[in-house]
Amino acid sequence: MTSPASAPRPRQSLRRHRAARPVLLALSLFLVGAVYAAVAPATTSSADGAADAQLIAQGKDLFAVNCASCHGLNAEGLAQQGAPALTNVGAAAVDFQVRTGRMPMGNPYAQAVGKQNTFTDDEINALATYVGSLGSGPKVPGEDQYNPDGLSAEDVARGGDLFRTNCSACHNFKGAGGALPNGFVAPSIEKTDPAQIWEAMRTGPGQMPVFAAGAIPDEDVKAVIAYVQQVNATPSAGLTLGGIGPVAEGFWAWVVGIGSLVLAAVWIATRGARA
Ligand code: HEC
Ligand code: HEC
Structure with a gap:
């Protein structure tokens, strides 16, 4: 009587063991995962390093497609294209050249001209980080380095002195630009972003x-x-009508002046006819 009653018990406990093992394994895997997830964000420096490495790799790929034909696969420069090595120009030079649309260049034998930039912010960041990682040179500036908000009137006056001493010979006294010897041009900087003015000066x-x-x-x-x-x-000073020049401004004076005289004459004539 005892044996049939006790016989199912080991079978049942065996069945419990069979289910427990995978459950325990899943639980411990889950636990390891949870502990890893909790610990991983704490090691930010290695995570940053991985993100940088990924950015540099992305920049290297973009460089190979868009820039290497002139600057070489490792940015070592190609003499036959007249393209300089970029190993020590710094991330700021890339940010400047790509953001102002100078690079990638169409014709390497003419002056690089600003045109519409076709890269996204992320792509420019990747290209600049890659080139910056190759050597020395200025980094892309932070806003605290170029944002002029909050400067005093004396600061602006000092800026004017510095500009007249260092820049106006090529860019004109207010930055409108001008021609240089040998067909080169100093462009207008009236609408250039502050970050790119900083980068132009440093690079x-x-x-x-x-x-x-x-x-x-x-x-x-x-x-x-x-x-x-x-x-x-x-x-x-005065009303400029948008500064469209003396001919156009004289034209409007003529239209408005003569126009009101004609209207006055018509008004007098109709009143006179009625009287
Ligand atoms: C068709 C050839 C050509 C291509 C393509 C090209 N470049 Fe250039 N690059 C030049 C030449 C030539 C110069 C030097 C002339 C100049 O600076 O005006 C130059 C200059 C530069 C400079 C300035 C270097 C310095 O000394 O400050 C940077 C930075 C630069 N290129 C980055 C790039 C990047 C990034 C790309 C790809 C997105 C690129 N270039 C694509 C020809 C090229
Ligand atoms: C010897 C002449 C010369 C002097 C001096 C000079 N520049 Fe330039 N600048 C140039 C030329 C040329 C370019 C165009 C470069 C190119 O070919 O890519 C330029 C480009 C720039 C640009 C880029 C404009 C844009 O939107 O594309 C800025 C900004 C600039 N200069 C600011 C300055 C400032 C600020 C100073 C004074 C601290 C200065 N420059 C002094 C000749 C000069």
Whole structure:
């Protein structure tokens, strides 16, 4: 009587064991996963390193497709294309050249001209990070380095002095631009973004000299930017009608002046006829 009653018990406990093992395995895997997930965000530096490595890899791919034909696969420069090595130009030079649409260049034998940039912010960031990782050179600036908000009137005046001393010979006194010898052109900088003015000064594109931080520190770059913004925001004296020039302005004076005389004559004539 005892054996048939006790016989199912080991079978049942065996059945329980069979189900418990996979459950226990799943549980412990889940636990390991949960612990890993909890610990992983704490190790941010290695996660950042991985993100950087990924950005650099993405930049290298973009570079191979868009830039290597002139600058070489490892940005070593190709003499036959007249394209310089980019190993020590810094991320700021890439940010400037691509954002202003100068690079990728169409014709490497002419001056690089600004045109519509066709890369996204992420792609520019990847390209700049990749080139920046190859050597030295200025980094892409932070807003605290170029944003001129909050500068005083004296700062703007100092910026004007710096601009007249260092820039106006090529770019004109208010940054409208001008012609240089040998067919080169210093472009207008009246509408250039502050970040790209900073980058142009630090990287010296084309015929433009480099203005290093030792010569003109960031505080002075901000003053120069503040001056360029202010001199181009100041309205000229009197009513300019949008500054379309003396011929057009004289034309409107003529239309409005003669027009009102004609209207007055018509009004007098109709009243006179009635009287
Ligand atoms: C058709 C050839 C050509 C292509 C394509 C090209 N470049 Fe250039 N690049 C040049 C030449 C030539 C110069 C030097 C002339 C100049 O700076 O005006 C130059 C200059 C530069 C400079 C300035 C270097 C310095 O000393 O400050 C940077 C940065 C640059 N290129 C980045 C790029 C990047 C990034 C790409 C791809 C998105 C690219 N270029 C594609 C020909 C090319
Ligand atoms: C020797 C002449 C020269 C001087 C001095 C000079 N530049 Fe330039 N600048 C140039 C030329 C040339 C370019 C166009 C470069 C190219 O070919 O890509 C340029 C380009 C620029 C650009 C890019 C404009 C854009 O939107 O594409 C900025 C911004 C700029 N200069 C600011 C300055 C400032 C600020 C100073 C003074 C601190 C200065 N430059 C001094 C010749 C000069």
